[in-house]
Amino acid sequence: MPKLREVCRYVRSKQAGPFWITFDVYFDSRENFDRYHRSPALSVQRFATLYGADPALVKHIPVPQLSMVKISYPRPTPQGGMVERDMHAGQQYARLLDVQLD
Template identity: 70%
Template sequence: MVKVRDVCRHVRSKNAGPYWVTFDFFFDGPENFEKYHASPALSPELFARLYGTDPALVKHIPVADLNMVKISYPRATPQGGVEERDMHSGQQYVRVLDVELD
């Protein structure tokens, strides 16, 4: 099976304001973008399972001109709160690198 790390030249996670986290998946070309950007493996349910968010609130935004997809979800707690473990959400992407794509 192909993993995210195999078809994306860059994956990052970051804040999208104090209440949201966003992931950017930059595919390594238009072929892989077309083949995998809508993969069921990158479903709202994956983000719910990995990050404890409501799958109904996960946003999936393909950007074909850049061969990338942006996936955003609301944080469980606001940025900088008592339960904060990654203030800038810069390390959250690591969990998705080994997700197998269909």
């Protein structure tokens, strides 16, 4: 089973306003998008587990025209709070790169 980094040309995370974080997972081909965008490794439940989010609030949005998936979840605390560790959420994607796809 490949790791996410092996079938994607670009993976990023970023802020989506002060209350949300979003991930953009761009697959390197339409074939890989079709094969893996519904993988349990990219599921709502998996993101909820990895990032401590409520699964009912995680959004998983496939965008076939771009061979990508957008996944968003609410921040545990608002952006810029006293316990903020990644103000722009630009480092959150790193733990996804070694996730094995099914």
